[in-house]
Amino acid sequence: MSAQSVENEVMVQTTDVEKWFGSLHVLRGISVTIKKGEVVVIFGPSGSGKSTFIRTLNRLEEHHKGEIIVDGTVLDNDVRNIETVRSEIGMVFQQFNLFPHKTVIDNVALAPKLVRKLSKVDADELAMNMLELVKIPEQAHKFPGQLSGGQQQRVAIARALAMQPKIMMFDEPTSALDPEMIAEVLDVMIDLAKSGMTMIVVTHEMGFAREVADRLMMFDEGLIVEEGTPDKMFDNPQHDRTKEFLSRVL
Amino acid sequence: MAVENMTEPKPMNELRPEEKLSIAGWAQKNLFSPWYNSVLTAVGVILVVMLLKEAVPFLIDAQWPAVTTNIQILLVGQYPSEELWRVGAGVLPMPFIVGLAWGVWGSMMRTFSVTLVVSAVLTAISSLFGDSMSSGLALWFTVSPFLVLLGYAVGRRDFIGPRQVLIIWFLFLLLTLFFLRGFGEDSAMPHVPTDRWGGLLVTILIAQVGIAVVLPLGIVLALARQSNLWFFKGAAIAYIEVLRATPLLALLFLMLIVSPMFLPDVTTPDRLMLAFIAIVLNNSAYMAENIRGGLQSVSRGQVEAAQALGMRGSHVTLVIVLPQAIRATIPAIVGQFIILFKDTAVIALVGLMDLLGAAYAIILGQDAWRTADPEVFLFVAAVYWIFTYGMSSVSAGVEKRMRTGAD
Numbered sequence: 133m134s135a136q137s138v139e140n141e142v143m144v145q146t147t148d149v150e151k152w153f154g155s156l157h158v159l160r161g162i163s164v165t166i167k168k169g170e171v172v173v174i175f176g177p178s179g180s181g182k183s184t185f186i187r188t189l190n191r192l193e194e195h196h197k198g199e200i201i202v203d204g205t206v207l208d209n210d211v212r213n214i215e216t217v218r219s220e221i222g223m224v225f226q227q228f229n230l231f232p233h234k235t236v237i238d239n240v241a242l243a244p245k246l247v248r249k250l251s252k253v254d255a256d257e258l259a260m261n262m263l264e265l266v267k268i269p270e271q272a273h274k275f276p277g278q279l280s281g282g283q284q285q286r287v288a289i290a291r292a293l294a295m296q297p298k299i300m301m302f303d304e305p306t307s308a309l310d311p312e313m314i315a316e317v318l319d320v321m322i323d324l325a326k327s328g329m330t331m332i333v334v335t336h337e338m339g340f341a342r343e344v345a346d347r348l349m350m351f352d353e354g355l356i357v358e359e360g361t362p363d364k365m366f367d368n369p370q371h372d373r374t375k376e377f378l379s380r381v382l
Numbered sequence: 383m384a385v386e387n388m389t390e391p392k393p394m395n396e397l398r399p400e401e402k403l404s405i406a407g408w409a410q411k412n413l414f415s416p417w418y419n420s421v422l423t424a425v426g427v428i429l430v431v432m433l434l435k436e437a438v439p440f441l442i443d444a445q446w447p448a449v450t451t452n453i454q455i456l457l458v459g460q461y462p463s464e465e466l467w468r469v470g471a472g473v474l475p476m477p478f479i480v481g482l483a484w485g486v487w488g489s490m491m492r493t494f495s496v497t498l499v500v501s502a503v504l505t506a507i508s509s510l511f512g513d514s515m516s517s518g519l520a521l522w523f524t525v526s527p528f529l530v531l532l533g534y535a536v537g538r539r540d541f542i543g544p545r546q547v548l549i550i551w552f553l554f555l556l557l558t559l560f561f562l563r564g565f566g567e568d569s570a571m572p573h574v575p576t577d578r579w580g581g582l583l584v585t586i587l588i589a590q591v592g593i594a595v596v597l598p599l600g601i602v603l604a605l606a607r608q609s610n611l612w613f614f615k616g617a618a619i620a621y622i623e624v625l626r627a628t629p630l631l632a633l634l635f636l637m638l639i640v641s642p643m644f645l646p647d648v649t650t651p652d653r654l655m656l657a658f659i660a661i662v663l664n665n666s667a668y669m670a671e672n673i674r675g676g677l678q679s680v681s682r683g684q685v686e687a688a689q690a691l692g693m694r695g696s697h698v699t700l701v702i703v704l705p706q707a708i709r710a711t712i713p714a715i716v717g718q719f720i721i722l723f724k725d726t727a728v729i730a731l732v733g734l735m736d737l738l739g740a741a742y743a744i745i746l747g748q749d750a751w752r753t754a755d756p757e758v759f760l761f762v763a764a765v766y767w768i769f770t771y772g773m774s775s776v777s778a779g780v781e782k783r784m785r786t787g788a789d
Contacts, residue, residue, distance in 0.1 A: 192686050219692030229687035233705050243691035246701065288687075295691060 141168045143203055143299055143330045149188060150197035151181075158184050159195065160354035168298075171331045173341040176351030177377060182334045185351070186301050189332070190221045203298055219247055222292030226304040228284040230276035230291070237263070237272040240291045247295065255294075262290035266320050282313030286320055293324075300324065302333040336381050342366060350374045440756070448754030449761045450514040452744045456761070457519070459580010459735040465564075468571060469583060470522050472561035474529065475554040476586075477502070481530040482547050485537015490779035494772035495534070499527045501768050555590055562587075576654040580735030582765060588658055588736070589723040589769075595662050596722060597715065600669025601708075605699065607670065608677055618670070625667035631728055634660045638732050657729040665722045672714040676707030712784070716777035720770055727766070737762055 144166040151159040158181045166172055174182045187193040188200060191207055191214045200207040202217045231239050240259035244250045250258065263269040266286035268279075276284055285305060292300060302321065306314040318340050325331055325344035335341070341348055342362045349359040350373070358371045366382070369375045414420045449456065458469050477498070484495040502523045509520035536542060562579065564571040579587075606618035625633070637660040642651045680703045688698040708715070730739035741758045744751050751758070 190690055192690065215692050215694070218690055221690070223687075223690040225683060225687060227683050229681075229683040231684065231687070231702055231706075233709060242701070243693060246694075246697050247692045291691070 142166070142201075143168050143170075144189060144332070145201045146189075146198065148198040149185070149195045149200060151184060151188060151193065151195050158354050159188070161198070162354075162356060163198075164349070164356070166299075166330065166332065168330055169328050170346045171325045171329075171333070171344050172347045172349060173345040174332065174334045174349045174351060175336055175338075175341070175377070175381070176357075180351040181354040182351040183303050186303060186332055186334055189301065190218050190223060192223075219295055220298045222295055222297035222300045224285070224288050224292055224300070224302045224305050226307050228276070228281070228288045228308070230284055230287055232276050235273050235275055236268075236279070236287050239276065239287060240294045243291070244294050258294055259290070262294045263287070265293065265323075266290045267316075280313060281309045282316045285309065285313075285317045289317075289320055289324075299330045299332065302331070302335065304334050304336075306335065306337060338366070338378075338382055350377065352377075444757050445751075445754045446757055447514065448744065448751045448757045450508075452740075452751070452758075453515055453519070455581060455744055456737065456740050456758075457581045458583045459740055460578045461562075461580065461583070462574060462578060465572070465574055466516075466518060468561055468564070468574075470518060472558045473583070473586075474522075474526075475558065477526040477529040478533040479547070479551050479554060481533020481535075482537040482542065482550065483533075484530070485534040485539075486542060486544055486547050490776055490783060493775035493779070495530055497768055497772045497775070499530050502526045502530075552594060555594060559587070559591070576652055577735075579654065581740040582737045584654070584729075584735065585723075585726050585737040586769075588654075588661065588726045588729070589719075592658065592661055592665065592722050592726075593719050596665045596669050596718070599662070599666040600673050600718075601704070603666060603670035604673035604677060604707075605704070607674055622667045622670050625663050626671070628664070630660065630664045630725055631731065633664055634728060634732055636660070653732075654729075654734060657732065657734055661722065661725055661729075665718060665725065668721070669715070669718050672711050672718060673707060675714070676709075676711035677703060679710050680706045709784075712780045713777050716773060716780060720773045720777070723769060723773065724766065737765060 142165055144164065146165075147163050149159055149162040150157070160181075162181075162185055164172075174186065176182050184193055188195045189202060189207075195207075203220055205213050205216050205220075207213060207217055230236075231242070234242065237256060237259045240262055241250075241252075241255035244255040244258055245252065248255075260269055260272065263272055266289050268283055268286055268290075271279055271283060271287070276287065279287065289300075289305075305321070306317050309317065314337070318337060321331075321333070321340065322344055333340075333345075345362050347359060348362055348365040350357050350365070350371070352373050358365070358369065358374045365374065366378065369378060412419075413423045454463075454466075458466065461469055480491075480495050480498060484491040506520060506523040506527075509515040509523065537547070561571070562574065562583075563576070564573045567573060603618050603622060606614040607622065609615050609618075628636075634657060637656040638653060641656060645651055684702055684706065685698055688702040693701070726736055727738045729736050730742060733739070735743060741762045744758055745755045746752075
């Protein structure tokens, strides 16, 4: 742990983050500052580095240049720092990635037990509270395979929330869902945003972005081409790439 | 404890009902059309008739006393007669545990349990005709089916789950071994060296202890091979690749003939133990590869989800990846258990007295039975079949459950 000098309310600070996949330069200098309670939506064409970037924030991907500080902890090769950061950032994946061999409640209670060392009783109670928050407590004793995609993604959100993270990251959370299930997941995410959670969301759901985002970032070819408030980005985009991209997704 | 989801299968979708056909219709459809199937049917019938013509007179004239008078050798080898009660008592938990497993795992274990019960009942009934079987043995075969049923009744109860069954099995296995081996010369249970053990007893013990050792060893080897630490990885690769490339029989000779040269003179090597080690070495290498396949089948997303929650590497492997890998590999694991069970027969070739070795001893050791080799080997084959058929049915049940289960 270090760098308590960072302003308290800054949750994520990256400076000139760069990354390569082999010879492919996927992140070419990303600098962002995200404050407590902010909801940031990241969008852009596929291959633009947006998923890779949020995955560097909890070290699912290693960055090669630049600096990443999450809630005062510098992300480097120190395993303790990585585990600290990971337990403070909740992450929701496109493919849900629930543990298929555990029941829904066990999925949610597992990390609090193993990482936060909660007793089984406390962890189960916490898990039930989280399942109520995402509105599926009645599914607690089923297995993930018995739920619909939308229900599974809500369980995944509950699982991340059970660690009581300071930041929630969503990597295209509705891209694998049938259209009629997208709304139930977005509703949960909107509630979460309104409760003051710091959120970083990679998505092309522009209705969601307009409703709750404080800031939008357009990624292209490993760079942030443009960022701003929803009003500015939607109504008055400056860059041709942003205009072109938004005209296709809106 | 969380109840593992190995309970009764979920109701599956209605299967398409089979078309109902009359016997003539069935024969027409399956035996006589198209025309070349008629030819195959005729050839098949001729072959069966020829076989029966030879087999029926043989079975009528067969010298079954070769089996019945030697039943003790076939079952326990040369275990001292005055200590036989220890074998009977020592293996008494086994039918109970089979019943427990049947109660806990349900339909998966049904065929296995029923096959053993039917075999025991038939053996008990056969003891009524003829006086060759000792009363103690007859009693054991009469009691054991009831123990299976008792185990089943207990296994149906809620307080016992898969984990408890495995623990009980393991503890009783150790107890059985101590019971059979005995203690000092003056004790109530004098020491019986393993070269007196034999017959089906040895086959079943090697198979069970082998299974109990090979599965954990295979898991450790598979994890080591996946490890990032070069020493563990290298050692596991060397172990697996060398032992998979060695025929079991060669390994067996190596263990029994070469390894004593390196042991200190004061110890007399336990030949049964050396043979057991050879079987374990060989089978664990294959088991490791089965499990490694399972580990690779677990998606990268599972690991990432666990890591993103802040779990330690050891938790990610042991709590998330390994259980899924084992679940995906169960059919292959049971297949390896069956291979291990059959592999035990090769120890007869180095002069040990397992079931097959006992058969050799009867045929070669007593002039009276020299010509009775077909009967003895038929009996031995039937006994092997009973166990392997039971184990195959477990494997088939597991696969069926994996196809229908929602987990």
